[in-house]
Amino acid sequence: xxxxxxxxxxxxxxxxxxxxxxxxxxxxxxxxxxxxxxxxxxxxxxxxxxxxxxxxxxxxxxxxxxxxxxxxxxxxxxxxxxxxxxxxxxxxxxxxxxxxxxxxxxxxxxxxxxxxxxxxxxxxxxxxxxxxxxxxxxxxxxxxxxxxxxxxxxxxxx
Numbered sequence: 001x002x003x004x005x006x007x008x009x010x011x012x013x014x015x016x017x018x019x020x021x022x023x024x025x026x027x028x029x030x031x032x033x034x035x036x037x038x039x040x041x042x043x044x045x046x047x048x049x050x051x052x053x054x055x056x057x058x059x060x061x062x063x064x065x066x067x068x069x070x071x072x073x074x075x076x077x078x079x080x081x082x083x084x085x086x087x088x089x090x091x092x093x094x095x096x097x098x099x100x101x102x103x104x105x106x107x108x109x110x111x112x113x114x115x116x117x118x119x120x121x122x123x124x125x126x127x128x129x130x131x132x133x134x135x136x137x138x139x140x141x142x143x144x145x146x147x148x149x150x151x152x153x154x155x156x157x158x
Contacts, residue, residue, distance in 0.1 A: 071095035086141035111156035
């Protein structure tokens with residue numbers, strides 16, 4: 001079973017489980033959802049070795065500064081690019097990279113809601129950081145979790 005610290009939350013959990021509907025955990029994607037591909041390193045062998053050992057394909061928190069050669073501030077003219085949201089100098093930013101350099105999950109071409117991974121102290125009742133909607137063809141680095149595969153902006157905002 002699952003340990004739940006607060007009795008009130010345990011009661012809510014039990015009521016939700018009796019509904020038998022899809023769990024929220026089935027909608028949430030992990031923070032390491034997006035990964036770099038072999039194509040990335042095949043086309044840029046000089047970049048291999050910049051990531052720490054065991055994290056060669058990670059789209060980590062420092063990916064923009066590790067690979068400035070492949071991330072662009074402005075949207076390129078062709079359509080073969082993905083927007084990647086991350087943080088740099090404590091500011092949320094977005095940069096463009098070739099889509100073929102990313103392993104793309106099933107929600108990549110859908111609207112999704114992104115949440116910062118670092119979210120306060122974790123105390124019960126503490127307000128969460130503001131989530132934001134990512135449009136289709138938008139990825140996130142490991143600074144964020146994402147939830148959902150929504151067809152419309154309206155659904156993602158609901």
